[in-house]
Amino acid sequence: MRGPGPITYGKIDLGEKGEPTDLENKYDELQVVRDELNARCAELEAQNKRLHLTNKNLWTEKNTLEQHPLETYSDVIEAAENMDIDAQAFRHNIASLREDCRSLEGRLEKLNTVNSALRSRIQNGCVSTSVARVLYDDFMGAFPSSLVGRPDFASLQPIVKTGTQLCLYVDRILYMPRRTIWTSDARLHALAFGPTDHYDPTLRSWIQATDISGLSGHWRELFVDVGDSVVYAGTYRCHDLRYLCPGGTPPPELVSPLEMLHTANLWALEPADRTQAINVLAPSGILPAECLGLQCIGFNMTLYEALKRRSRGTKRGADEVEPGLPAKRQYLGQ
Template sequence: MDVESIRLDPELAYQMMALLGRELKSTKKDIGQLRAEAAELQAAGKEVVPSLNLNKEIEELKAKLKVAGGKTEIILLQAERQKLVERAENSEDYARRVSETAESLGAQSRRLRESLGAAHVVCAPECGSTLEAPLVVDPIEDLMERQELISGLKEYKKALLKVEQERDKEFAEKKRLKSMCSDFKSQVEELSGQLNLREQMCSSFKSQVEELTGELNRHKQVLSSKATKSKASVNDAVKIPAQCVSPLAKAQGAANQVPKLPQNLPGPTVQVSAPTTKASFLFFPPLCVRGLFQYLALQTKAKVIEAPKKRKADTTANITQNVDFNAYLAAFKSPAGLPSWGSLLPIPNVSSPKQLEKLFHSVSGSHNPTYLYLPGRSIWDDAQNAALAFGPCLKLCGKAEWSLETSFACLAEKHIEYFFEDEGKIFYAGTYRCHETRRWFPLGIQLGKNISALEMARATASKTQAGTQGKKIQTQYQTGKLKIECLVLECIGFDYSLYEKLRTGYSKKRKAGEDGGSARRSKRNKL
């Protein structure tokens, strides 16, 4: 700013002079300190540089070389000499920089001194005298520039802080993305592990299916061979004399048809009846009659043995095809003391599961037994001492949330009181032991014709869900998409006391507190 003269207030002029004086004093102090440091460094340089008598050191090195006579010490001595030279150069360079800094500060001090000497105080017009002098530096403008610089510095600091914050945010975002990537990698590894495990399970299931198929084929071959042997033994055992066999029977063979005997022999006519066939014949010689009765007895026995297979085939196909499971059922023994099947009487005035539950809780006493009643979901085995109960493998929890059903697993190896339904009436069957069948059927069983798909759907879903999805669940059971599991019930006894209480309605006659009271009703177990 070019100004030849300016009128200032005396108080403002004095303040500016005091400010410039303080700056001059601080500058002089800094210059003195820098000069002292420069003098010290120069003195140190003078002491170091003369000590570097390189010719003398070279002579000493040559002398050492002559004495040592090796190349290794030459390299070491040259390295020491190079270090000394570098130290001298560094000290000289530092002394030079310090002297240059001192000279620049001195020049600044001289300029400030000249500006103070050139400044004149201009008195106010009220004092009656004025002084005009050129101002080299305008203190107000200088203060304004400093304020602008300070404000610019503050803005720069704010911008720098903002940049650092954004950088911190980017770093945090990168860190979060890295953690997400690591989580995704761990999830992918976990899913791949589960996939490998399922593939292994599928391969093991395939191998088991192949083994079971091979065993089934072997058992079929064994059964066919036994059947051919039994037919051959029957043909060998039954040898009817030729005079007792008609020409028509000879032509057709005696393997699949009972031989027709001649009708023109004298004597009374006798009718012999068997469960499978009828034969009319007259008086025979003793050998012929004995052979015919042996043949009829063998035929009757063969039919009795085949009948359970037909009853088993009515349940489910993959149960009857498992030979080991059939052998397991056949090993059950009937306990002693069971009542005859025809003597069992229904429980009076009980026709629904709720009525049965109420009556059972009232008469069962304080030992807290577990009872099982599954209408439409249980069948009898060939023997009356074993039954098969069926339940869902999966249970519908939400609209589309499925979970494993564990009710049968909880009953494994436990004793229960078993009830069954016949023609709308409920009967007590006795005490049974529960056995799991997952070792024979790990993938479940397909629903059979004599198992109610409606009852299975009700057991799969709640009442609300069964109302909306009941038909869909029934269809899935009928088509085989949903599987069922089996619980084997082995008869181990018959509780006559419980049977009599159920028959006579013991809950109406008992006294309060006789067998634990009604407070234990809520603790009964039911599947």
């Protein structure tokens, strides 16, 4: 009868009767495997330490990036915004320079026109209406083109009908009906015209007019015609412009010839005497005119409101200053 065979336990052969045969070899193999596992564990542990160190470095870098790069980004944004501001300022400077160039070109053209007008006056000994207007506009163009406190002229209400004796209501008045024209569409500054000479019926001769010389340097409350009504325009300083066109010039077309005759004291003469008197002074039949520059320097609102109420027939308030008496004004350059 065959005896029992070798006893095995797992893959380990224990030999006959359960005695191990390759145990030492297996143990050695296990030792090798254990050493390999230990080495692998040591390698993994070292790798883990490196990963921990790398992770720590990454977190440190992350924290640094969360702080400093944001500042760097803000710096970049701020620098870009500053560059944009600088670019806008540069473009604004370019636009301003171009505007200055256009202004200087316009001024140069105007100066050339004025120079031509002066040459014409010197060469011809007299000045045409168009040349005179160039000289007058050049003088008036030095004044401000707007005035704080002076309402837009189109909004001003009529005070009285034409033909009313305004001197009965207002002191220091200047009213030259149909002989006052505006220097621009803004209707702020103006030019007023009068004959260079007045006719004296008693002496039957011409005498030099003193209207403009008497007003030069003074201020007046200016009234002008608008249709069949009179409008208060504001407070004006008077400038004598006779030196620009010595001897006078033909008046502009907007100036009424009849008003010029009336101002020159010719209207009361008989037609034949009037024609003879005109031919003595002006053989062309056109009375020479001299010019008064009118610079707007303020607006007497108290006077304006009082005149409006008077035109409506309403009574003034107890604390209101009577028209023509000193009242608060808004002046520019005075």
